[in-house]
Amino acid sequence: MDLQIAVLLAQDGLTSGAIYALMALALVLVFAVTRVIFVPQGEFLAFGALTLAGLQTQKLPGTVWLLLGLGAVAFALDCVDAVRRRRPRRLLPAAGWQLALPLLIAGTAAWLAPMRTPLLVQIALTFLLVVPLGPLLYRVAYQPIAEAPVLVLLIVSVALHLALSGLGLLFFGAEGSRTPAFSEASAQLGFLQITGQALWVYACSLALVGALYLFFERTLRGKALRATAVNRIGARLSGISTTAAGKACFLVAALIGVFSGVLIGPLTTIYYDTGFLVGLKGFVGAIMGGLVGYPAAALGALLVGLLESFASFWASAYKEVIVFTLIIPVLLVLSLRAHHDDEDEE
């Protein structure tokens, strides 16, 4: 390996590492606020990229039906709640965001999909179609058991991943897709070619790390959100709505996911199940950061990207083996640093 190859590998590793970092950030965000280990985070990435690819071929993507279906289920659950608690007035806003909004989005998508629209419109439509799935999933899958132990929430996450990956195959088929780059710019730096797309990826990751760090460490609202994870009853007593917090952070997580999908779509071919692996690599990174800090998680994810890139040069068949086995020494280090818990958790 000479320097040129090493630099190219590093560049490649940094680009995928930046995407993993975005995943890691979303995972830490969701975990810090809701205690949910959100295994299906990567599905947002795949759904985002493939929805955009579908719109490019002027077809109405299957995510429309998921949006409408989830909205209807969420509304039905809210109806049951409203009847039980005798608070019918709450149904009005619920009907708005769970029924009317998805219908509006679906209608717009159905109207625009067959037309030849500019890329930006298609991207906007992708966001509108996929991002609301975040809070809807929270409402349907997690909100009814928000008080459950972490492990139960984790099993629910894995079940959701199972269902979503099946739906992904149903909606998008087994073939992969690529989307066009939204920045054609490119610059030559010696032997190194830097594309505008890659710069976008770096800039977005950095901006998000900074924003999340500042929000959770420096603002009262951010600290309040963290408090909900530590002590849900306490948070509610001090006026923090844990449900609203959960929905908000799932919204942000979905936003990050779709964003990553749109960013990575032009760089690599995305299949319906790509998201899972990308998400898990983000996980390995997040765990390196101890599942707590945003800068630490992002750094860990970058390291995963670099390691993967170099591993694919030396032993490409074992790339996944190396990346996922990496978690074992990481856990070992965490374990040696761990303090003895004197509180029980179930």
Add this chain to the structure above:
Amino acid sequence: MKARALQALLVAVVGLAPLVAPEYWITLGSYIGLYTLVTLGICVLTGIAGQVSFGQAAFVGLGAYATAWLSSVYGVSPWIGLLAGLAVTGAFALVLGLITTRLSGHFLPLGTIAWGLSLYYLFGNLEFLGGFTGLSGIPPLAFLGHELKRSVEHYALIWSFVLVALVLIQFLLGSRVGRAIRTLRGAAVMAESFGVNTRALRVQVFVFAALLAALSGWLYAHMQRFVNPTPFGLHVGIEYLFMAVLGGVGHVWGALLGALLITALKQVLQSALPQLTQTSGQFEIILFGVLLVVVLQRARGGVWAWISQRFAHWAPEPEMPVGAALPARPHPIADGPLLQVRAARKAFGGLIAVNDVSFEVRPGEILGLIGPNGAGKSTTFNLITGLLDLSAGEVRYLGQLISGMRPEDIARRGIARTFQHVKLLPNLSTLDNVAIGAHLRETPGFLRCLLHWERAEERRLLAEAARQIERVGLGQDMFRRAGGLPLGKQRIVEIARALAADPRLLLLDEPAAGLRYLEKQELAKLLSALRAEGMSILLVEHDMEFVMGLVERLVVLDFGVKLAEGPPAAIRRDPKVLEAYLGGVA
């Protein structure tokens, strides 16, 4: 006895089914047996010990590939293949278990997801294991020269293993080690105070579940006589967990039921959606995913919980345990102090919860530790029992330094405690809860409990627990669910559990809280009787009247500092104490 009849019926159905069932059904039955072996492991690991693994399929793969490689490439006997598979799997699980056992609960499942994926890719990429095409030409199993090739023979072999595993796991769960395993789910701190080495036990349980999976893999390889990576991937690992959760993850019958239901459901889906054969796989996982979410939201106990509620009256009448008495510790008669706390200090960041506190407990006395809320009483308790580390100072017991020791080792020396926030296993009977206290008084380990080779010891343990329950006057509640008792009685159960440890020093954390007047008098009588037998007691209490009439001496704490020490009459007049309690001399 009706429950026994149910088990016999099951054996009969399993045994007679192949006589009437068509070939295809018998093969399905074999698969259900293979799945059940794995889900039985999950039952102990997840349902009882509260640890989650998505990687059981990878363990199955290790068991299958070990024997497949050895027997097809080197012509080694499948029995050696079994040993090799168990050894490799055991080693893997041991390392993973040791690494994750100190971390909080969600790191183990995350680890299993990652390494489940990594092993899958490893199987698929290793040339000598045939890559993604797999290994074929695996010889069938042979017994005394007879080769098992017919599906009914596989069925018989697999189900023999399943039935043995079912029986052994029930032995295990009903034993000393089984009770300890149950504490791992949410009561590990309590268990450590009674000498359970929870870390070692966690690893043991994880390895045990992995070995069951490896056994299933071994049987699979020699039945199928071909292996490839697909059935050992992460999604299959998730499916195993799903089976256990759907069936009812806390119970062995749930494991069997889950394997049966999922296999049946798959069959139904495949025949009911013939027009969608090409895409049935994805409908299956969508449905499974959604179903799993619904089960976890609506019926976390699974199908078995629903069934067992309806047949609860079928459970056999509990029998009064009878057994020889356990040897008891002599109470020291020497003059020296039993427990010495010297300049103990505990700082949580900037907050000093216990500030250079010194006192001693003499043999055969009741020492009261009192103080307003937040005075540091419970922290002092946790320092003595090793749940918290001292920031400075030392604790000695019979002259020996015990600060810095682990709670298990301190418990071993004869110190037992109760908890201010009652820590009982709510779903176990009073008897089983109290028996946890006697954990250290017998020694049978995991293997002996699994084989039920500890009948005499188990009888002695339960009889001892029963005696302590009678001693504290809860005889009529012996077989009731501990979680169903009123709080006052639960506190008394805590005392019985501490007594079952045969302590020399009893630490009671607010035992009278929540008791009615008469119950308090009974408790005072019990404590006096214990003192008469030579027991030393350190008592944290709020109820002044209760304390004053009972103790020889009092230590008063306020804001982590020792305010006063002496006999009750002197404490009552101490101006500093009056100020702390009443806000100034009246």
